[in-house]
Amino acid sequence: MGALNNETLLQKIQERFHEQVTFIAEPYGLLTVETSRENIIDVLSFLKADAELQFIYLTDITAIQYSEQEKSIGVIYHLHSLVHNVRIRIKVFLSEQDLNIPSATVLWHGANWMERETYDFFGVNFDGHPDLRRILNVDDMTVFPMRKEYPLEDPNRVDKKDFYFGR
Template sequence: MITIDNNYLKEQIASHLGKQLLYSEETYGMLCVETTKESIISLLQFLKEHSELQMSFLTTMCGIHYPDHKGKELGVTYHLHSLVNNIRVRVKIFFSEHDCVVPTATTLFDTANWMEREAFDFYGIKFEGHPNLKRILNVEHMNYHPLRKEYPLEDATRTDKDDHFFGR
């Protein structure tokens, strides 16, 4: 009988990914691994179809933007959950904002459809092979991706406010 815990999960992921496992860490009880966008689908498929782990539930996925990480500005975070073993994992990929084409996960999870559309809408991440990749929450004629860090929440042209004293 194998105990399915974060260590076992990490071993399995490491043996599957090999050198493609760029980083792994356990924070707040959840294992977090980073891989490349080339091997993300094979990893998701491996976790989904693994006979012991059975991580077949895609809880959520979302984009993230780190403008200072050169060459790895944009990222996608997947949260997988095994309802059988009650174990979760967070898988991340990072890539350049000039080459933000990622293979779609809709082939594995139907639920990834809208999640990917959301990540496309807010971060401009293009999911290759997505059946219907268009904006989902914002209007279609919008010409930018609002959750990227270069779009400040407040009007950047405002000069009447000086937030300097409040550490902003």
């Protein structure tokens, strides 16, 4: 195999997973694919264990919310092949009614804190996580601060009225 690039990487993923991996894009040259919660561990295992790919470094696990979509919470994994200096982003979208996804700690021990942070800020439950609890916010907090559930500004503030700004 020659130098690993996005085209070769995508071809290997599609050969292995066919229609289980969708939404292929390359924003800023970063190959981005989407899969389901049922397939995420298989996809991550393949990328890590494949002798040609060697995506052995889990850079980050995070989440994002697109409140206008049906499946509004996206769990995002960034992997890096240190051997080939190639990166890939894998996304899994979940509905707010069912925020459960398998834990990647079975593959990377370092996923532990990343998953705890994602749980802490977005409320994503990582099934099989060894110690899923808040890591940055107080334990008795009942909300998840990165969700878009609140207005951006307090409508009761008097110093934000338009007439103060000549409008």
